[in-house]
Amino acid sequence: xxxxxxxRIVTDLRKWIEGVGAGTQLPPSRELAARYGASPVTVQKxxxxxxGLGLVESRPxxxxxxxxxxxxxxLNFSWQTSALRTAAGxxxxxxxxxxxxxxxxxxxxxxxxxxELLPQRAVRAALVRAARSESALSRxxxxxxxxxxxxxxxxxxxxxxxxVTPVAARDVIVVPGTQSGLSSAFRALAGPGQPVVMESPTxxxxxxxxxxxxxxVVPVASxxxxxxxxxxxxxxxxxxxxxxxxxxxxxNPTGAQWSxxxxxxxxxxxxxxGAFLIEDDWARDFGIDDDPVPxxxxxxxxxxxxxxxxxxSVSPAVRVGAVIARGPVRERMLADRGxxxxxxxxxLQAAALEVVLQPAWRSHLxxxxxxxxxxxDLLARSVxxxxxxxxxxxxxxxxxxxxxxxxxEVDLDRLVRDCENDGVLIAAGxxxxxxxxxxxxxxxxxxxxxxxxxxxGTSIIGRNIAEQLA
Ligand SMILES: Cc1ncc(COP(=O)(O)O)c(C=O)c1O
Numbered sequence: 001x002x003x004x005x006x007x008r009i010v011t012d013l014r015k016w017i018e019g020v021g022a023g024t025q026l027p028p029s030r031e032l033a034a035r036y037g038a039s040p041v042t043v044q045k046x047x048x049x050x051x052g053l054g055l056v057e058s059r060p061x062x063x064x065x066x067x068x069x070x071x072x073x074x075l076n077f078s079w080q081t082s083a084l085r086t087a088a089g090x091x092x093x094x095x096x097x098x099x100x101x102x103x104x105x106x107x108x109x110x111x112x113x114x115x116e117l118l119p120q121r122a123v124r125a126a127l128v129r130a131a132r133s134e135s136a137l138s139r140x141x142x143x144x145x146x147x148x149x150x151x152x153x154x155x156x157x158x159x160x161x162x163x164v165t166p167v168a169a170r171d172v173i174v175v176p177g178t179q180s181g182l183s184s185a186f187r188a189l190a191g192p193g194q195p196v197v198m199e200s201p202t203x204x205x206x207x208x209x210x211x212x213x214x215x216x217v218v219p220v221a222s223x224x225x226x227x228x229x230x231x232x233x234x235x236x237x238x239x240x241x242x243x244x245x246x247x248x249x250x251x252n253p254t255g256a257q258w259s260x261x262x263x264x265x266x267x268x269x270x271x272x273x274g275a276f277l278i279e280d281d282w283a284r285d286f287g288i289d290d291d292p293v294p295x296x297x298x299x300x301x302x303x304x305x306x307x308x309x310x311x312x313s314v315s316p317a318v319r320v321g322a323v324i325a326r327g328p329v330r331e332r333m334l335a336d337r338g339x340x341x342x343x344x345x346x347x348l349q350a351a352a353l354e355v356v357l358q359p360a361w362r363s364h365l366x367x368x369x370x371x372x373x374x375x376x377d378l379l380a381r382s383v384x385x386x387x388x389x390x391x392x393x394x395x396x397x398x399x400x401x402x403x404x405x406x407x408x409e410v411d412l413d414r415l416v417r418d419c420e421n422d423g424v425l426i427a428a429g430x431x432x433x434x435x436x437x438x439x440x441x442x443x444x445x446x447x448x449x450x451x452x453x454x455x456x457g458t459s460i461i462g463r464n465i466a467e468q469l470a
Contacts, residue, residue, distance in 0.1 A: 145350065376395070
């Protein structure tokens with residue numbers, strides 16, 4: 001087994017603790033170190049976390065024990081119910097793709113790539129250097145480090161065809177992850193009660209951000225070629241919406257890439273209605289069969305507000321992304337960002353910049369493409385072999401996920417629960433639909449789990465589906 005981190009040990013032991021009574025002694029540290037292939041220091045760290053969480057107590061000389069409820073009087077928070085009043089909108093605490101995985105589980109639910117697919121050495125070295133640089137002790141400008149703004153602008157400019165004026169560094173706002181850029185877009189460019197058009201299915205985080213901003217989501221169906229431009233036009237005309245949130249390249253969850261014809265027609269509709277396209281280019285670095293060209297590269301009239309994330313390709317710990325927008329909309333976005341978070345940590349920006357400026361970054365991306373292809377194809381083969389009732393409508397030309405259609409009779413909640421009990425985590429497709437799902441889907445991530453476990457994982461899902469249909 002590979003070395004476990006303290007967090008993984010904690011996650012696993014928390015599950016164990018749930019199943020045993022108060023006062024149960026935990027295995028000795030030596031045994032835990034052997035079980036998890038971890039160092040004694042890591043096990044001690046995990047114990048300190050569990051003690052801090054109030055789940056374990058340490059009895060010097062005797063060992064560590066599952067803690068009983070020590071409270072002599074029940075705490076009373078009922079006053080908060082009156083103080084908090086009705087929630088503006090109830091948000092789920094965490095979507096399935098963000099759940100932690102127990103040590104031995106097969107986590108096909110997650111949205112992130114495995115660390116083997118990250119430029120690990122470059123990230124570690126860049127963080128060390130950033131810690132030693134001026135950025136460790138200073139405040140960065142509100143719209144980001146100028147060199148990083150220039151890099152983001154340069155990347156988009158490089159994809160811009162002749163005849164279109166490319167973006168400049170000043171058009172870039174660096175954000176602490178594009179999730180917060182999305183929240184800003186919905187809040188600052190629409191606002192409570194205002195309509196925002198979205199593809200269906202679409203990214204669950206966009207659905208959450210829309211709910212948080214109190215905007216009214218107007219769904220338009222999107223297939224492997226993208227949305228029908230007439231549907232988008234109708235949605236604009238009927239609701240008065242002036243924002244369309246979309247993922248033209250390798251959409252999460254379907255992996256779909258808009259065809260050139262759809263791109264042109266949708267862009268024409270966006271212009272005709274004087275609207276904005278919020279282009280979420282989350283998978284810019286995850287092209288497999290095709291190089292993604294952003295819609296933003298073809299727009300110099302300020303219709304496209306472009307979101308570009310580095311979180312999943314550089315490192316989830318270097319959470320840096322960009323919003324690129326031109327005209328007054330950029331000022332509107334910047335004002336919202338200022339009120340929300342003022343500026344992004346200079347250390348993270350410096351580290352991200354150092355990684356993407358190295359020549360090794362380009363070779364890393366080329367190698368990544370091959371690794372993603374292998375993983376995608378292996379998972380697709382495993383689905384075909386072990387999940388006979390399931391279908392993949394389109395092998396995604398990029399991204400990190402397979403979107404798998406199941407028979408409509410399948411009870412998804414039950415399937416997710418049963419698979420989890422059997423050690424496989426999957427994400428129910430319902431989370432990607434802003435309104436009622438059009439059919440029954442699950443999303444399986446091929447970039448996260450160990451590919452050697454794809455056959456086992458899909459066999460377990462396949463068996464559970466078959467049991468439901470029997
Ligand atoms: C489609 C899509 N957009 C945006 C994000 C947000 O990414 P980040 O905030 O890490 O930049 C994600 C993350 O899962 C995503 O899948």
